[in-house]
Amino acid sequence: MLFKYLFKKKKKKKLQEKSEQKLDMNHWMNLTKEERLELDLKDKNKTMIKKKALLKSIRDEYIKIKNKNI
Numbered sequence: 001m002l003f004k005y006l007f008k009k010k011k012k013k014k015l016q017e018k019s020e021q022k023l024d025m026n027h028w029m030n031l032t033k034e035e036r037l038e039l040d041l042k043d044k045n046k047t048m049i050k051k052k053a054l055l056k057s058i059r060d061e062y063i064k065i066k067n068k069n070i
Contacts, residue, residue, distance in 0.1 A: 028036065 017020075031039070
């Protein structure tokens with residue numbers, strides 16, 4: 001019974017994600033070229049910030065591990 005509950009929850013989330021993506025694509029196609037470029041640039045900047053933060057945290061963890069081993 002627990003398995004069924006968890007499986008249904010995951011399935012619902014996947015369906016919601018697919019519908020959101022479809023709406024985003026329709027919205028995207030209705031934008032002008034300049035608006036699409038602007039949104040794309042913002043998206044890339046957000047992704048780059050997340051990547052930099054992840055790399056920084058990984059580097060900090062390696063430094064901590066290295067200092068413990070010394």
